[in-house]
Amino acid sequence: MTVLENLEMGAFIFNDKDLIKNNLEHVYREFPVLKRKKDELAGNLSGGEQQMLAMARALMQSTELLLLDEPSLGLAPKVVSEIFEKVLKLKSEGISIIIVEQNAKKAVEIADRTYIFEDGKIALEGGKEILKDPRIKEIYFGGR
Amino acid sequence: MFNQLLINGLIAGAIYSLVASGFSLIYSICKFVHFAHGVVITLSGYFLYFLFSKLGLNFWFSVILSIIFASLLGFLTDKVVYKQLRKRKASNTILLMASVALLIFFESLILLLFGADVKTIGYIKISKGIEIFNAIITPLQIVIIIVSIILLISLFLFMKKTKLGKAMRAVADNKDVAEVVGISSEKIYSWSFIIGSLIAGIAGILVGLEQNLEPTMGTNLMIKGFTAAIIGGIGSVPGSILGSFLLGLVENFGIWFLPSGYKDAVAFIILFIFLLFRPQGILGVKK
Numbered sequence: 001m002t003v004l005e006n007l008e009m010g011a012f013i014f015n016d017k018d019l020i021k022n023n024l025e026h027v028y029r030e031f032p033v034l035k036r037k038k039d040e041l042a043g044n045l046s047g048g049e050q051q052m053l054a055m056a057r058a059l060m061q062s063t064e065l066l067l068l069d070e071p072s073l074g075l076a077p078k079v080v081s082e083i084f085e086k087v088l089k090l091k092s093e094g095i096s097i098i099i100v101e102q103n104a105k106k107a108v109e110i111a112d113r114t115y116i117f118e119d120g121k122i123a124l125e126g127g128k129e130i131l132k133d134p135r136i137k138e139i140y141f142g143g144r
Numbered sequence: 145m146f147n148q149l150l151i152n153g154l155i156a157g158a159i160y161s162l163v164a165s166g167f168s169l170i171y172s173i174c175k176f177v178h179f180a181h182g183v184v185i186t187l188s189g190y191f192l193y194f195l196f197s198k199l200g201l202n203f204w205f206s207v208i209l210s211i212i213f214a215s216l217l218g219f220l221t222d223k224v225v226y227k228q229l230r231k232r233k234a235s236n237t238i239l240l241m242a243s244v245a246l247l248i249f250f251e252s253l254i255l256l257l258f259g260a261d262v263k264t265i266g267y268i269k270i271s272k273g274i275e276i277f278n279a280i281i282t283p284l285q286i287v288i289i290i291v292s293i294i295l296l297i298s299l300f301l302f303m304k305k306t307k308l309g310k311a312m313r314a315v316a317d318n319k320d321v322a323e324v325v326g327i328s329s330e331k332i333y334s335w336s337f338i339i340g341s342l343i344a345g346i347a348g349i350l351v352g353l354e355q356n357l358e359p360t361m362g363t364n365l366m367i368k369g370f371t372a373a374i375i376g377g378i379g380s381v382p383g384s385i386l387g388s389f390l391l392g393l394v395e396n397f398g399i400w401f402l403p404s405g406y407k408d409a410v411a412f413i414i415l416f417i418f419l420l421f422r423p424q425g426i427l428g429v430k431k
Contacts, residue, residue: 001313009314012307013326057325 182366218341377428
């Protein structure tokens with residue numbers, strides 16, 4: 001399916017044509033690259049662009065809470081920075097975001113609150129100072 | 145001779161494409177082989193025979209009822225049989241077995257109700273064919289070609305332009321992501337059966353008028369439609385249409401060199417060649 005079709009399917013639950021059009025324009029403003037490539041097949045986009053399309057598709061639903069599962073997975077460092085900039089921008093627009101992310105340093109930098117999981121339980125929680133906590137190394141590298 | 149074989153090939157291709165496109169549509173969305181698709185074709189033909197020739201209803205009214213009946217039948221096989229099996233986490237192999245069972249069940253049912261002898265709908269009087277470019281074609285055959293082209297174009301536009309069509313492609317592409325954005329895959333499965341069976345119903349009527357009715361007609365067509373779908377690339381509706389016309393043409397041009405009894409053999413030789421050297425078909429994507 002093309003980029004545009006993917007975005008339209010993001011708004012599948014809506015029937016209000018004006019609302020869909022507004023959301024589409026909003027998403028195009030956030031991600032100009034998607035507007036340029038709207039008629040291309042989504043499968044032909046680069047990894048970073050596909051990740052942006054996935055986020056854009058979620059935003060088509062007038063999103064209030066965005067869940068991101070490892071948005072940096074398999075992407076080049078430069079692209080990861082771009083994705084995180086987008087996340088920050090969306091946050092500044094009032095969308096609540098929950099990210100599950102292996103790239104701890106980058107994730108903590110942009111997060112208001114951080115929770116670190118170990119064996120499915122919350123082992124540590126805190127703000128940006130959490131990276132300085134010595135226990136974080138133990139959890140990450142199993143240094144016990 | 146060449147022109148006659150070309151026209152015969154196009155007629156055969158048009159009929160196969162009606163079978164294969166519906167079958168391929170269901171396969172691409174539900175990801176299992178629905179062999180009972182063939183018997184929907186047969187039942188639609190017999191239903192028209194029952195309404196028009198037995199009960200004496202108006203022809204066009206009977207045609208519309210038969211098409212609705214075929215659609216409903218497809219919808220019900222999905223709801224009553226396949227959906228229940230999916231709920232029990234049945235694998236695609238189990239669904240395939242169930243579809244073969246349904247095929248045999250309905251074929252036997254027709255045999256019980258109508259008997260094994262050939263039935264004629266008898267709406268169209270046997271007429272002399274029209275001669276175009278040194279080839280003979282009957283008015284009904286022209287109708288078959290035109291109806292199939294109109295149907296296939298409508299199916300293409302439906303899948304490309306409408307919201308439901310796009311949602312169907314989304315589920316075919318990736319069911320889990322489609323569900324994340326709020327598309328109910330069960331509903332889409334139902335729609336694929338309704339639309340696929342509707343096309344099968346129309347095919348049943350056209351074939352019934354052209355070749356008369358036999359309990360096994362749908363099964364034979366299903367084998368050809370399945371072959372066409374594999375040649376074209378299983379799961380791709382445009383591919384299955386391409387495969388159908390290719391199969392129809394090759395079958396008929398084969399008679400130029402071989403006795404006409406080898407028609408089916410030619411079809412299966414092509415099937416084997418494709419399975420060996422290009423199993424993904426003409427338009428299929430290698431996985």
